Amino acid sequence: MSAKKMVCKNKIRYGILDRKEVVYVTTDGKYNIEFIVDKDMWLNHLNKYNWTASMANNRATVKTSIKGTTKSVHTVICEIIYNEEDMWGRSVDHINVNKYDNRVSNLRLVSHRINSMIQQNYENIKIYETQNICGKTQYMSHFMINGKRYYKNSVNKEVVEQFINDNIHNIFNKREQAIKDAEKKERIYELKRSIKGMLENNEHNELNDILKDLLGIDILEKSILPNK
Numbered sequence: 016m017s018a019k020k021m022v023c024k025n026k027i028r029y030g031i032l033d034r035k036e037v038v039y040v041t042t043d044g045k046y047n048i049e050f051i052v053d054k055d056m057w058l059n060h061l062n063k064y065n066w067t068a069s070m071a072n073n074r075a076t077v078k079t080s081i082k083g084t085t086k087s088v089h090t091v092i093c094e095i096i097y098n099e100e101d102m103w104g105r106s107v108d109h110i111n112v113n114k115y116d117n118r119v120s121n122l123r124l125v126s127h128r129i130n131s132m133i134q135q136n137y138e139n140i141k142i143y144e145t146q147n148i149c150g151k152t153q154y155m156s157h158f159m160i161n162g163k164r165y166y167k168n169s170v171n172k173e174v175v176e177q178f179i180n181d182n183i184h185n186i187f188n189k190r191e192q193a194i195k196d197a198e199k200k201e202r203i204y205e206l207k208r209s210i211k212g213m214l215e216n217n218e219h220n221e222l223n224d225i226l227k228d229l230l231g232i233d234i235l236e237k238s239i240l241p242n243k
Contacts, residue, residue: 036053038054043066089114092122096119125198
């Protein structure tokens with residue numbers, strides 16, 4: 016007897032974004048969150064499942080259940096487009112910082128450490144509603160990027176929105192540069208750790224084979240390292 020097939024209850028609407036066909040999907044259940052996916056990804060893969068949302072710390076996570084395991088929509092998509100080796104030890108970053116934009120072009124893999132760093136810096140780019148001492152409503156945006164503090168406070172929400180818009184290009188340029196710098200440093204550290212580990216374990220031949228394959232350098236032939 017075949018297993019019961021999950022019925023998709025999500026409301027959808029089709030649209031065009033950046034000249035490509037997309038699907039706007041609304042989560043089913045208590046929280047109705049609209050998220051974006053590529054049309055072909057929806058039709059070929061994602062419409063097999065029912066998508067819901069959970070809420071924690073004013074943040075919604077779009078998720079489904081696959082073979083008894085709860086998975087977020089961006090994780091499901093990345094498991095389709097990447098292999099296990101690519102996914103190992105890495106997190107999914109939304110390039111435009113919109114967690115509900117799950118188009119393939121907006122998803123990339125970064126290390127857990129880099130993901131933690133950029134989330135701390137960029138998830139707070141939003142507008143907060145507060146009350147001043149006179150009881151009047153105020154709107155505030157306050158965040159830090161690469162050591163530079165951005166701050167705007169006004170009784171006019173449009174003023175704060177304009178402040179963010181005026182700085183958004185600079186903000187995302189700094190974000191991309193911070194990621195590139197962190198990834199470069201991470202690659203260097205990983206390479207140093209790998210070479211150090213191979214030397215400590217007398218894996219000279221293995222290291223020699225790698226350098227010959229990548230750079231055409233035979234360190235044993237040049238007597239740079241002793242044979243085992």
